[in-house]
Amino acid sequence: xxxxxxxxxxxxxxxxxxxxxxxxxxxxxxxxxxxxxxxxxxxxxxxxxxxxxxxxxxxxxxxxxxxxxxxxxxxxxxxxxxxxxxxxxxxxxxxxxxxxxxxxxxxxxxxxxxxxxxxxxxxxxxxxxxxxxxxxxxxxxxxxxxxxxxxxxxxxxxxxxxxxxxxxxxxxxxxxxxxxxxxxxxxxxxxxxxxxxxxxxxxxxxxxxxxxxxxxxxxxxxxxxxxxxxxxxxxxxxxxxxxxxxxxxxxxxxxxxxxxxxxxxxxxxxxxxxxxxxxxxxxxxxxxxxxxxxxxxxxxxxxxxxxxxxxxxxxxxxxxxxxxxxxxxxxxxxxxxxxxxxxxxxxxxxxxxxxxxxxxxxxxxxxxxxxxxxxxxxxxxxxxxxxxxxxxxxxxxxxxxxxxxxxxxxxxxxxxxxxxxxxxxxxxxxxxxxxxxxxxxxxxxxxxxxxxxxxxxxxxxxxxxxxxxxxx
Numbered sequence: 001x002x003x004x005x006x007x008x009x010x011x012x013x014x015x016x017x018x019x020x021x022x023x024x025x026x027x028x029x030x031x032x033x034x035x036x037x038x039x040x041x042x043x044x045x046x047x048x049x050x051x052x053x054x055x056x057x058x059x060x061x062x063x064x065x066x067x068x069x070x071x072x073x074x075x076x077x078x079x080x081x082x083x084x085x086x087x088x089x090x091x092x093x094x095x096x097x098x099x100x101x102x103x104x105x106x107x108x109x110x111x112x113x114x115x116x117x118x119x120x121x122x123x124x125x126x127x128x129x130x131x132x133x134x135x136x137x138x139x140x141x142x143x144x145x146x147x148x149x150x151x152x153x154x155x156x157x158x159x160x161x162x163x164x165x166x167x168x169x170x171x172x173x174x175x176x177x178x179x180x181x182x183x184x185x186x187x188x189x190x191x192x193x194x195x196x197x198x199x200x201x202x203x204x205x206x207x208x209x210x211x212x213x214x215x216x217x218x219x220x221x222x223x224x225x226x227x228x229x230x231x232x233x234x235x236x237x238x239x240x241x242x243x244x245x246x247x248x249x250x251x252x253x254x255x256x257x258x259x260x261x262x263x264x265x266x267x268x269x270x271x272x273x274x275x276x277x278x279x280x281x282x283x284x285x286x287x288x289x290x291x292x293x294x295x296x297x298x299x300x301x302x303x304x305x306x307x308x309x310x311x312x313x314x315x316x317x318x319x320x321x322x323x324x325x326x327x328x329x330x331x332x333x334x335x336x337x338x339x340x341x342x343x344x345x346x347x348x349x350x351x352x353x354x355x356x357x358x359x360x361x362x363x364x365x366x367x368x369x370x371x372x373x374x375x376x377x378x379x380x381x382x383x384x385x386x387x388x389x390x391x392x393x394x395x396x397x398x399x400x401x402x403x404x405x406x407x408x409x410x411x412x413x414x415x416x417x418x419x420x421x422x423x424x425x426x427x428x429x430x431x432x433x434x435x436x437x438x439x440x441x442x443x444x445x446x447x448x449x450x451x452x453x454x455x456x457x458x459x460x461x462x463x464x465x466x467x468x469x470x471x472x
Contacts, residue, residue: 001317002026002077002101006070007045009060009081013293014041017079020309029073031066033059047073060084063091067098077101077316079309086292087114087162103316104270105291113266113289117160117198120286126265128258128286131277133200141181147199148177154202157184161192163275163288165235170202205414206277208232209244209284211259212300214311216321217269223256224300224308225330229275230413231402233348238395238418239402240296241335241376242303245411251282260325262289271297271312295338302334333376337384337399344398344425351393361386377403401425 030045159167167188215221228244
C-alpha cells in the first residue's frame with residue numbers, strides 16, 4: 001500500500017477519500033484553492049498545498065501544478081475523486097510520467113471508454129446490446145438528417161466526447177433536428193472540447209439503470225449489483241436507489257455479467273460504472289461507462305458492505321481483488337437524495353449564498369438491513385425532516401414530495417417521471433405556517449419601511465444573473 005496519497009479534489013468526495021486513507025493508515029496531502037483552505041478536507045488532511053494564484057475550480061484543473069504538488073509532497077499516488085480531472089486521460093498519463101500512480105484506469109482505457117462512439121463499438125464487440133444509432137460521429141447536419149431517417153424518429157443528438165446530458169437534444173422530427181444540431185455541437189465543444197455528435201434512437205419511457213464494477217490489474221472483475229437512477233431532471237440524476245425495484249434476479253444477473261464482460265474487454269482496472277437503458281419489455285441497452293467513482297456510490301456500498309474507495313486504493317496499489325462474485329450479497333435497500341442549493345418551487349432556480357445554519361441528520365438508517373422498499377423511504381423521509389439548511393433554498397421539499405408520491409412508492413419509474421408527476425411542484429403550508437409567515441412578513445415590512453420597489457427590481461436582476469451564471 002502507498003505511504004502517502006495526494007487528494008486532488010474538494011468537498012464531500014475529498015472527505016470520503018481522506019477517511020478511507022485514514023482507515024488504511026495512509027498519510028494524506030490535499031491540494032486546494034485559496035477559498036477552500038479552511039474547508040473540512042483541509043482540516044482533515046495531514047498536509048495541505050494551497051495553490052494560491054489559481055482561483056476557484058482552476059486549482060483543481062491545472063495538471064502540471066497538481067502533479068508537481070504531488071511530487072513535492074512525497075505522494076506515491078493521486079486520487080482524483082469525481083468531477084474535475086477524474087476522467088481526463090492526459091492527467092492519468094501525466095501522473096504516470098511523473099512516477100505517480102493514478103487511482104483509476106490508465107489513459108488508454110479512459111480514452112477508449114470516454115469517447116461514446118468508440119465505447120459503443122467496443123461494447124458491441126463484447127456482446128453488449130447497444131441502442132440503435134450511428135456507429136461513427138456524423139459529419140454535419142445533412143448526414144444527421146439522413147441517419148435519422150434510417151434510425152427512425154424520435155432521435156437523440158448526443159456528444160461523442162462526454163456525457164452528463166451536455167450536448168444532448170431530443171428531436172421528434174426533421175425540423176427539430178435541423179434547429180438543434182448546431183446548438184448541441186456548440187454545447188459539446190464548450191463542455192468537452194469537441195463538437196462531434198452522434199445519433200441514437202430515443203427510447204420511450206426507459207429506465208436508467210447502472211451497474212457498479214470493480215476490476216483489478218490481474219484480469220479479475222466483479223459487479224456490485226445495480227442502481228436505479230431514473231429520477232432525472234434535464235438528464236441530471238436527482239435520486240438513486242439500490243437495488244432497482246424493476247429488475248428480477250435473472251435480469252440482474254444478466255446485466256451484471258454483461259458489465260463485467262465489458263470491463264474485461266476494455267482491459268479496465270479500478271472502479272467503473274456501466275450505464276444502461278432498460279425498456280418496458282426489460283430489454284437493456286448499453287449507454288456509456290463512467291471511468292471513475294460515482295456520486296451515488298454510497299447506495300452500492302450500503303447494500304453490499306463493500307467500501308469502494310478502499311477497493312480503489314488497493315487495486316491501484318496492485319493488489320488482486322479479494323472479492324469473489326459469489327461472495328458479494330445484496331442486503332436491504334438504500335436511497336440517496338442529492339440535496340442542492342436550488343429552489344424546486346421555481347423551476348429549480350439556483351440559489352447560491354452563505355449557509356446561515358445547517359443541521360445534518362443522524363441516527364439509525366445509515367445502513368438499511370430490511371429488504372422492504374417502504375422501509376428505506378420512511379427512513380429517508382425521517383432524515384430529510386431532521387435536516388435543516390437556512391439561508392438558501394434547497395431541493396429538500398422536492399425530495400420529500402418525490403418519496404411521498406404513490407407512483408414512486410410503487411416503483412413505477414422512468415426518466416420522464418418528474419415531467420409526468422412533479423412538473424408543477426407547489427409548496428404546501430399548514431394554517432399555522434401561513435399565519436406565522438404573514439406575521440413575519442408584516443413585521444419585516446414594518447421594520448424596513450419605505451418604498452421596496454427598487455429592492456424588488458434588484459432582486460429580479462440578481463435572479464436573472466444567477467440563471468445566466470448557471471447557463472440554464
